[in-house]
Amino acid sequence: MKSGSNLEKVLKAGHFAFTGELGPPRGCDVEEVKEKAQHLKGNVDSVNITDNQTAMVRMSSWAASLILLQEGLEPNFQMVCRDRNRLAMQADILGAYAHGIRNMLCLSGDHQKFGDHPMAKGVFDIDSIQLISMVKNMRDNGTFLSGAELHGIPKMFIGAASNPFADPFEWRVHRLAKKVEAGCDFIQTQCIYNMEKFREFIKQANDMGLTEKTYILAGVTPMKSVGMAKYMKNKVPGMDVPDEIIKRLQGAEKGKVADEGIKFACEQIEEFKEMKGVHGVHMMAIEWEHKVPEIAERAKVLPRPVVD
Amino acid sequence: MIVAKRKPFEEIKEMIKDYKKVLNVGCGTCVAVCLAGGEKEVAVLNAEIDMARKLDNNPIELGAQTVERQCDHEYLEELDDVIGDYDAVISMACGVGIQFLAERFPDKPVYPGVDTCGMSANQAVGWYEERCRSCGKCVLGMTAAICPVTMCAKGLYNGPCGGTNKGSCEIDTEQPCAWFRIYERLERQGRLNNILIYTPPVEWNDQIPRTLIQPGYKKPEKAG
Numbered sequence: 001m002k003s004g005s006n007l008e009k010v011l012k013a014g015h016f017a018f019t020g021e022l023g024p025p026r027g028c029d030v031e032e033v034k035e036k037a038q039h040l041k042g043n044v045d046s047v048n049i050t051d052n053q054t055a056m057v058r059m060s061s062w063a064a065s066l067i068l069l070q071e072g073l074e075p076n077f078q079m080v081c082r083d084r085n086r087l088a089m090q091a092d093i094l095g096a097y098a099h100g101i102r103n104m105l106c107l108s109g110d111h112q113k114f115g116d117h118p119m120a121k122g123v124f125d126i127d128s129i130q131l132i133s134m135v136k137n138m139r140d141n142g143t144f145l146s147g148a149e150l151h152g153i154p155k156m157f158i159g160a161a162s163n164p165f166a167d168p169f170e171w172r173v174h175r176l177a178k179k180v181e182a183g184c185d186f187i188q189t190q191c192i193y194n195m196e197k198f199r200e201f202i203k204q205a206n207d208m209g210l211t212e213k214t215y216i217l218a219g220v221t222p223m224k225s226v227g228m229a230k231y232m233k234n235k236v237p238g239m240d241v242p243d244e245i246i247k248r249l250q251g252a253e254k255g256k257v258a259d260e261g262i263k264f265a266c267e268q269i270e271e272f273k274e275m276k277g278v279h280g281v282h283m284m285a286i287e288w289e290h291k292v293p294e295i296a297e298r299a300k301v302l303p304r305p306v307v308d
Numbered sequence: 309m310i311v312a313k314r315k316p317f318e319e320i321k322e323m324i325k326d327y328k329k330v331l332n333v334g335c336g337t338c339v340a341v342c343l344a345g346g347e348k349e350v351a352v353l354n355a356e357i358d359m360a361r362k363l364d365n366n367p368i369e370l371g372a373q374t375v376e377r378q379c380d381h382e383y384l385e386e387l388d389d390v391i392g393d394y395d396a397v398i399s400m401a402c403g404v405g406i407q408f409l410a411e412r413f414p415d416k417p418v419y420p421g422v423d424t425c426g427m428s429a430n431q432a433v434g435w436y437e438e439r440c441r442s443c444g445k446c447v448l449g450m451t452a453a454i455c456p457v458t459m460c461a462k463g464l465y466n467g468p469c470g471g472t473n474k475g476s477c478e479i480d481t482e483q484p485c486a487w488f489r490i491y492e493r494l495e496r497q498g499r500l501n502n503i504l505i506y507t508p509p510v511e512w513n514d515q516i517p518r519t520l521i522q523p524g525y526k527k528p529e530k531a532g
Contacts, residue, residue: 119511
């Protein structure tokens, strides 16, 4: 065991993992975190806690992660490169581990221009792949990035993101390979809608042996409405929403669009369960945490495994 | 002006080791003035490469050409008829010039001969001191024409910090404290009121690649 986190245990035991996501509040309301967490409890193996997602200031990821721990859920502490330099990152990794956080997701972070402080100085002291390498080095070699020795080693289960749909498509699998080489233990992908392209991506990853070196969790976000689908298609960079999906949602009965979105998500999950090289699903039910129990039920991923 | 420093020889040699015919392009403006990448430096580098490759039994054919400015299409044009003969190009221009050259010849591998080190003043021959980081929000009017972004090691807007040490910066006794100097000059001019009030956080303008269009001009139909 690298970290002994629940997520690692579930994956190592060969179960099909199911992870969730929780965005911390735009304030210090603990109840808001607890409310969202209760919908996820028992329905997912680990919960990603976003780090100033879309460059909007929120309660810090590690702090909200601690609330999750107190509530009996396992957090996956997200860390972006936009807001901290290498000193702050390493300090937060140590602090997070000291308080019981065992999973980390290493990300570049959306550019600050998209958020509520567009003229902020973006730090990007190191990039996401360098961050993966830094966390791995802390864990496996017991040293800081500087090479100095750590006293007490943070044994994190190291995650990273992968977007199979951004351009150029042929390059994506090689960037995944760089992340694997840098030391990531698991990957959570961008939301998948274009299944055909994803099958091709996973085939490439299988052919390169990457899926034997890292666990791949396929990203799923159920569509709530036609408007959301169109927004994702047209406004979110690197997102690939085929027209068929939009047509399918448009064809749903009145008041049943969200249901159709969940139905599509469940069909995806069924396929992922059988897909070679896919080890689980990362469910990003954005501001839809209360729907996760229903989605998990319909996707037949319950009960979640308990691994000692 | 923009200043640069010649890259270590071994680094340049390694970058071009697989090429047999290389054109070294100097730039006759900033990097020539700061003695890093003008006609003379092109000749010196070529002589070094030539000798090293002969010693390695891996001879190379080198061309040398220095244009007035690599950051200007007008001057790059003169390379159009020359460049085709070469496998690769070394540019001795700053980071702006080399990219502009490479954009003009997208099929040609282009390698940097210098490291660009900022915007500096000529303090003495061969000695350059940085004065501007081109933040895009000049506060020199407030700070007695001493840049806190560049000259303060922490880039503070409300200095000096507690690390100021008898006029020096905490990073090095040889490094003057920018805010100590700002204070001195403003005091001398009777303008200390400038820094008695709090300066709020900066709206950074240099976080995305910038373009500049002067009043009365417009973006060309087809840029680049």
